Amino acid sequence: MSLPKAPIERIIRQAGADRVSEDAVEELRKAVEDAGQDIAQEAIRMADHAERNTVKKEDVEMATQ
Amino acid sequence: MSLPKAPIERIIRQAGADRVSEDAVEELRKAVEDAGQDIAQEAIRMADHAERNTVKKEDVEMATQ
Numbered sequence A, B: 001m002s003l004p005k006a007p008i009e010r011i012i013r014q015a016g017a018d019r020v021s022e023d024a025v026e027e028l029r030k031a032v033e034d035a036g037q038d039i040a041q042e043a044i045r046m047a048d049h050a051e052r053n054t055v056k057k058e059d060v061e062m063a064t065q
Helices: A005-014 A022-049 A057-063 B005-014 B022-049 B057-063
Strands: none
Touching: A005 A022, A005 B022, A022 A057, A022 B005, A022 B022, A022 B057, A057 B022, B005 B022, B022 B057
16 A cells, blocks of 8 residues: 555645656655655664554654654 | 645555554644745746746755755
């Protein structure tokens, strides 16, 4: 289950793009997915550090700071 | 139209999370959306720099390097 293209295209249009090629949307989808994986891994590291099995909001916040 | 939660939760579960709180998923959704906005803005800047109105794959690639 990947991230759907429609909201990704919406992000780049709301950022002010006039025209966007289809493969630019796909590239942004991949980049966003990669960023999510990086943040998720760091959040899991933060939960481990706090000796918790549950990843909480504060772990994600810490991961993005 | 925001990014849906299900694929965001999938990202953090595939990164190895056992348990994930609901607000952690929401926080990751926001972080991923922010990352997308940053990359999109930079990609638009790259397209402007190349004097194009169409944002292309290469602009997004440049924006993430």
